[in-house]
Amino acid sequence: MNRIISERIRYVGVNDHSKVSFEGLWPLPFGVSYNSYLVIDDKIALVDTAEADFHSEYLSNVRELTGGRPIDYLIVNHMEPDHSSLMKDIREAYPDIHIVTNAKAVPMIKGYYGITDNIIVIKEGDSLSLGHTTLTFYMTPMVHWPETMVTYLAEEQTLFSGDAFGTFGAVEGEIVDSGACLCGWLGKTENCFAGFSDEMTRYYSNIVGKYGQTVQAALKKLSGLEIKRICSTHGPVWEQYVPEVIGRYDSLSRYEAEKGVCIAYASMYGNTEKAAKALAAELAKRGVRCSLHNIGAENVSYAYRDVFKYDTVAIGAPTYNNDIFPPAYNFMYGISARLVKNRKFFAFGSYTWAGASVRLLNEMAVKLGFELVSEGMSFAQGYSADKCSMASVAELMMK
Secondary structure (H helix, E strand, O other): OOOEOOOOEEEOOEEEOOOOEEOOOEEOOOOEEEOOEEEEOOOEEEEOOOOHHHHHHHHHHHHHHHOOOOOOEEEOOOOOHHHHOOHHHHHHHOOOOEEEEEHHHHHHHHHHHOOOOOEEEEOOOOEEEOOOOEEEEEEOOOOOOOOOEEEEEHHHOEEEEEOOOOOOOOEEEOOEOOOEEEOOOOOOOOOHHHHHHHHHHHHHHHHHHHHHHHHHHHHHHHOOOOOOEEEEOOOOEEOOOHHHHHHHHHHHHOOOOEEEEEEEEOOOOOHHHHHHHHHHHHHHHOOOOEEEEEOOOOOOHHHHHHHHHEEEEEEEOOEEOOEEOHHHHHHHHHHHHOOOOOOEEEEEEEEOOOOOHHHHHHHHHHHOOOEEOOOOEEEEOOOOOOOOOHHHHHHHHOO
8 A cells, every 4th residue: 555645644544354343333344444644744743543453553654654753743633542542652652742632632631541741732723833834723523522623734735534524444455545445345446435435324324423513513614625635534535536525424414315215124023024025125116225124133333324325214113012122212212313304204013912113103203303104004913915005105205
């Protein structure tokens, strides 16, 4: 991998092909990258660090790309440990380094790493000269932690964006999007943005999804900057596809969606599952894009992705203890916690002696402001096409 991004910027990050789940929750079938950057001038700034497991590889990258020069500043855009956990190692390797961050990060640095000295506290709009180049800092609170900020290198119109504009997936080929590929897709014909598209949406929906308002505030604040390069902490360095990447985050944070249906179900004895598959089949007959997720068996990460992707959500759950079957309830709660808006909604599910799940799912959907496609479909005991017409439901969803 070529680590020289430009005359002044170097890439010192690492790929993680071993971690099974991000934050202990979200699957990583394509791995993930932990991106860190050097800005080299009369003085040198290191922007963020990497995950602790990569101590040796990371420090080797840093030493190689600095050419033996000392690092003057460590810029801390985000304190989440996958980006900050090598802070003490950097301090030990470069004892004269100054940590540059905002006031909200200072107690986190002390709490995580016991560091209290050589910290330069900056605020909105402050700048730091490296000689011929200047770094300027902008606060982006709750994108997606309270201390998050971004760093702008005006001379190269480069935004070091922290987790903003990030994506799951290790990066193969080159780090810059003109030659970067999603792990396992090297040599495919898809362009870089298309290759990472689903993993970007999944990353946003899983990690950032609740914070649409603060993402919008950050986009508005940064709209006055000329941005020709985005150096995020996860995924490729974006140069060719900067408008597409910013557009995707703008769309996701507005809860905009394409026409289609995310079908998510949990089934005890297979009857609700039969109904879910029947609905998917009817939609497919009509050329409606849809996805089908067994949230009782698979990680909900992918279903959350498709809730953000499509404009209609269909949730199937049997009645359980006169309530919603727990996997479906938890999923619906997760949609609510992400403050998802502007969706159409359909509930369905089986029961044996008293049906409650469909009514309760509808109540949750109404509280979110979702538009009910119909009153839902609650059916007793076993599923059959004669008992439940999914064809009529599919027709309603096409309107």
